[in-house]
Amino acid sequence: MERRRGPRAVKEAAQWSADGERVYFHKDDDGDEQHDIHSITADGETAAVVTLDGQTTLFDVGDDGDTLAIGSTAEGQQNLYVHRRSTGETERLTDHDHAAHSGVLPPACDRVAYATNEREDSANQDTYLVGTDGSDQRRLDVGEPGAETVPVDWGPDGRRLLLSDTSTDLNRCGVYDTEHDEVTWLGDGDAQERPVGFTPDGDRVLAVRTRAAADASVVYDLETGESRELDVPEGVSPFVRFGNPILDDRRVLVLHTTPTRRPELLCYDLATDEYETLIEAEYGGVDPELFRDAEFFTVSSSGVAETPARAVDLSPATELDIECLLYDSGERPSPLIVNPHGGPPVQEKRSFGLYTQFLLTQGYSVLQMNYRGSAGRGRAFREELYGDWGGAEQADVARTAEHVIETRDWIDADRVGIYGGSYGGYSAYWQLVQYPDLYDAGIAFVGVSDLVDMYENTMPHFKTGLMERYLGTPEANPDLYEQRSPVTHAENLDAPLLIVHGVNDRRVPVSQARIMRDRLTELGYEQGEGGDFEYHELGEEGHGSSDIDQKKRTFRLLGEFLDRRLGQPVAVSERSDKR
Template structure:
């Protein structure tokens, strides 16, 4: 019998991400997407698989060096459409459900963003970015000798992390593609971004999202409108500051469900599930009594491209949707009379799903801390479940995976602090081990009961791992998630340190003289803050961090409003911005600090790392700086595979050196 192996950095190449389950109209079969990293090519492959729901037999349907996404069955189940990058840009393909080669339907300059079947099954609605005044099929003229051109900037939202500079002469438009002729008819042409939300079952109505403000620098709306396909007459469903989307028609087309959050607490506001009654023209907040956010707020590093629906309607006008709560993401049920209850168990992460039309079962992609994720059939009435895939079964069987223990303590201000503690993979009773505190980003996100490769890597090195959800994290009360705003480095810092003190008191295996701390984004900010306010940590690694709120205001793609929302200060109050800036406290840093940052990060631009590094060096502090080319803010989750491995090696190497 072969001995089990500890988790390694390069296990990223062994793991498979199972996502995008979509049931056929008769619910007897389904398709889903499996993503794996190609080590030699240094790229991600995502392929379409077919599943017999009753037998659990699955078959791979697509191959090659491509990424497939957004699979959708035709209304009669005879065809399947999906997006694929097999020719570089995401283009639309259709194949027969009985098999055969997929037919490429589009060859647009900027690819296809999203699509929905028309109920007739002969047309497909889709979105693509189109140059103003051009058509879907027009292509930009290429001049091989073209000289570099200056970029004129007239708005504040002129760049976006992961996308680069935003060109203001092109917008996302909606068109209708005829499958037989392959000709597309433009449905929208105005110079605004349009999102395709839903098509009614009768085929006569669309729900689209569009903000027609001439300048949206301080406008954070995506109004949802119900549009008559023939007359283009519009009925507004929602038009207020906030984020709304994911619309879906009920089976009888009377109701439209959608998710979203207003700006009562800016971007800390809980998301809710709303239902619009097309007959009475009234809107109901179905989750108003639920003090937890609708959707999935878990942060992890394994699942690739999950695309769960905002809500799924079943017969009888019942709804199913995700709720983030107490470290879990659970499937919930609701009806229009106010009933609301969970439809999946605790202690797991339902990260993607679909529900049969009759509501008898769900097809769910589920993970937990020692399960990278598989598809399961969940019987709604009995709660029974059946595993339908086993893509990571061999990996789990052959690998030492550490199951974390849940911790909970009373924090400052009466808030309960919730988190997890992992023992080292090689733990032996009576021995002492270092501990690494790992802090999530956001801050309005959540560590959860989900597989996290990075955590397992740290435990495999022989260290304990503590990760908690301090105030500001999602998954708890509205008061809890809002409590961090205007108090960065206050109660949130106290929550983390209180949790650390609690486990040090309770666990005698932790060597209190060998503590490390790390985190990314907001977690990077907090790592910087911690080393400037205490010297109890022997090593720290800050990733994609914020060090200076004054410069962040002007250089981040979201800085000019995020600073106001989160720090509650702008450039008219630089004293407050500086008060909350870790750079201010650089002279107090005694902890050896490794700085990891992506060069193309526009969310927390690399100048934040540069300022911190040069300042610490000028003060003769112990620090090093690692820059990652061709990487943005999401390096640790979706970055180039070789750089993800390098990042993990740098992280573990620094702690190995100092712990």
């Protein structure tokens, strides 16, 4: 029996229909992220619901059982559309130069709240309302210009709108009264908080509070303004993000994970502060005792590393404490894999990492860091990266690696590798050409090598929401685009490099890998397992994959390359437990 092929790039949430009889999901073509929206019933019957050119993303499913709020790049930039199941018609509601996103429908499904930017400041995001017939579009007067104000959920009264806002640096939650144009801000502003939703009675708001690379689930009482964190075991415990975390007025769904424990689904009773585990973590034939915990610490960085910079000279930037997670494999001496995250506005947390634990079981210790520009530390921390892509944040990466090598005598300073995907792949390329003295091998997975080509060929909402926000346009800043492209400095490469890229990647097109490969070949570098660099294009795959067989293929590529280039570690079965 032939296995049914599902989506290969599952980066968007599935959502239930209002009647609970079907689930809407995104379907791509071999990982290209050019989604259409399909549905599936409990008996496995599937149907195409919205099929448009480009990428189509389901934002919200209406309570009326008929209306879907979606975003689509069918006509260029991602804009807001509504789809009516009763007629099968899809109507475009907005026409913005910057991406429209985060659309949410009130119970009456008569309008949509969404976010976009019409100001000159490319970092700005405002919340708008528009009727589902395209009428009465207006921008809400809330938040400061240059900040990000994004709608999250409507209250059951259809009047109050839950907002996320960065006007006061740390992300905060607000409840906006659309009838009186008044907003009530929640919390005291001493922690980063992400709003999640109203409870069905409308009396409380759920949020996720982030501190020290960990998440806690929080409930706000709207009458008193007071909050409480849910009583769950220590770890990363946010409300379920993909799908609705609210079952009823009392029960909510929480994910719980630690570096050594895969995510588990908890059902938490807000009235009794008790929970039960609905879905326990499964490990198959893998012994969870093999997993290693993370050490959390911070490293002070001025945006200049001690290792000589070979590509671009940097001046000191803002002195910042950079959060780090260090995983000790137990190997002695231990090779080290420096693993900067993608994004860049995401955050490494004290949660289970599949690729991290794979590297650890192969004998490699792993260092992760939240360099300047990462999420979870506030607006000012994120904006440190604006206009300086490939600058101080890359020095943060190198500085944290230097610190670990200097302070952990069990690290083998002669076996240090760099590995990252997406923006982490850009970091891998950049670290190898900016700080070649620091590394003995590198892996760039779906990484960016040429910023001009990236700008010209990525999807429209990444062009404006990512490239222009951080770098401006190539026309306005040609020197910056050239200077901060790793391929410009490819001659600095002095360690074996593995390049891996999916041929169907639309976020970071495969041209990025080919440009670096061709430049290295032009410079006289030799390709192959015994050469200066190795190159693999992954068929039927885009910007990563959720297909287990394709994940295994990537594991094999990484493991075999590291074994060849950083030396064969002792087998896991032969290592003593040094935890």
